[in-house]
Amino acid sequence: MRSAFLLTGDRHHAEDLVQTALALAVTRWHKIEDPRAYVYRVLYTQYVSWWRKRRIRVVETLTADLPERQAPAGPDPEVAVVLRQALGRLTPRQRAVLVLRFYEDHSEAETAVRLGCRIGTVKSQTRHALDRLRRLAPELGELVTQKVEVGM
Structure with a gap:
């Protein structure tokens, strides 16, 4: 469920995705x-x-009231929120590669097997995704650097 949530960025879509995967x-x-x-x-x-x-497009609507949300799982909620937003800026394939490689800690070969592609594709998608994250979400790198310097 956590992997599906990181891929989709939405709890309900993640539940649907897990249900579809298990049904198949x-x-x-x-x-x-x-x-x-x-x-x-x-x-x-x-x-x-x-x-x-x-x-799939997640449409956000503005309301006067803020929704009640649970704190994200993980060591630092602020980093988790920024990470989720940053992953939302990637293509689905890039997001899948980064989640498998860095969140689930799979090797390039394991990632290639799970995605049904070649290792070279995993390497290039990882490089493109990280480059795109650096460009589109520089706040992520700054936030992580700040947390490391402070000692989390």
């Missing part, structure tokens, strides 16, 4: 050798497929 896996459950890896691969490929087919 259940139809082939008796043939699957590694269920966890299979479900993750379905999750990422379905996410990219959704984006391509539907061009």
